[in-house]
Amino acid sequence: MKRCTVCVLPETFPKITFDEKGVCSYCNSFKEKNKFIPSLEKLKARLSEIIDESKSKNLKYDVVVAYSGGKDSTFLIYTLKEKFKLNILAFTFDNGFMSTYSFKNMNNVLKNLDVDHVIVKPKQQLMKKIFIESSTPGIYPQHLINSGSGICISCIRMVANMCLRIAIEKEIPMVMLGNSPGQLLQSESEIIYKDNKIPYELRKNLFKPLAERVGEEVYYYLMLSKEEYKKNPFPYTINAFPLIGYNEEKIYSTIKTIGWKRPDDVDPNSTNCKLNSLGIVKHKELYNFHPYDYEMSMLVRLGIISREAALRRVEDPEERALKFAREIEKNLMY
Numbered sequence: 001m002k003r004c005t006v007c008v009l010p011e012t013f014p015k016i017t018f019d020e021k022g023v024c025s026y027c028n029s030f031k032e033k034n035k036f037i038p039s040l041e042k043l044k045a046r047l048s049e050i051i052d053e054s055k056s057k058n059l060k061y062d063v064v065v066a067y068s069g070g071k072d073s074t075f076l077i078y079t080l081k082e083k084f085k086l087n088i089l090a091f092t093f094d095n096g097f098m099s100t101y102s103f104k105n106m107n108n109v110l111k112n113l114d115v116d117h118v119i120v121k122p123k124q125q126l127m128k129k130i131f132i133e134s135s136t137p138g139i140y141p142q143h144l145i146n147s148g149s150g151i152c153i154s155c156i157r158m159v160a161n162m163c164l165r166i167a168i169e170k171e172i173p174m175v176m177l178g179n180s181p182g183q184l185l186q187s188e189s190e191i192i193y194k195d196n197k198i199p200y201e202l203r204k205n206l207f208k209p210l211a212e213r214v215g216e217e218v219y220y221y222l223m224l225s226k227e228e229y230k231k232n233p234f235p236y237t238i239n240a241f242p243l244i245g246y247n248e249e250k251i252y253s254t255i256k257t258i259g260w261k262r263p264d265d266v267d268p269n270s271t272n273c274k275l276n277s278l279g280i281v282k283h284k285e286l287y288n289f290h291p292y293d294y295e296m297s298m299l300v301r302l303g304i305i306s307r308e309a310a311l312r313r314v315e316d317p318e319e320r321a322l323k324f325a326r327e328i329e330k331n332l333m334y
């Protein structure tokens, strides 16, 4: 398969074209837009302000952190605790398919860092229906599908939503998510924002295809109620990695010191979730490109990982994802 000579986007990626040097249109337009990327310094200052304001109130918790037990969110919690000295409530959404080892990691890490932990495990029949339907065509618009599998989109959305709900209930001013910089579109409004800006009906429309197949109940898990969106002050959602720095080597070497080990029961793209493998396999079957092509390519463009490292993530000759996916598919029957 032909891939861009700079990043790893394949010729099967939607709307891609290549110049005479084999460089893809996404790389070329990234180069052009680069000068418009918002000043990170300004956003860092904004984050400091929000943190200082929270600290001045001596709250029980300054922040709810979405904690998957994966390497990125582990490093995020470590940094917020040790560097920023925040009072943290770690929140884990147990989708029923977390690696057993990721729970060991969470226990070790949070014990070492002395952080409170809430785990929510929604009813499994409903979760299975959501995940099965999310992996079929027509659930999410193509621009979302371009950067992730339908299964991951639903799961990540539920995580963010539950974090917000807890922050609203407990009056916690911040929710922090551990998306890698490759998962973000590099716009200011994605790094620090308030999630009540999007009109309610517009958001409801986004989840309508899923609700039509699974039932109205999905809205509770995927979005807040009208009343919850009206909460004032409304918590900030912060994607902290572009602000605190993202370096995979540093992440691995740091989290090793607080008891984190790499699980061996997940595919190479995930350090915590088995369902991810099914997401990958279904996505490749439907769209003929890897759901991590976009994120890995962005990480290459940002100079965070090498092209070779990205290739290893999207081209797994051992097809480990396939092996895990078959196992998971059996468990997903409902």
Ligand SMILES: [Zn+2]
Binding pocket: 004, 005, 006, 007, 008, 009, 023, 024, 025, 026, 027, 028, 297
């Ligand atoms: Zn490219």
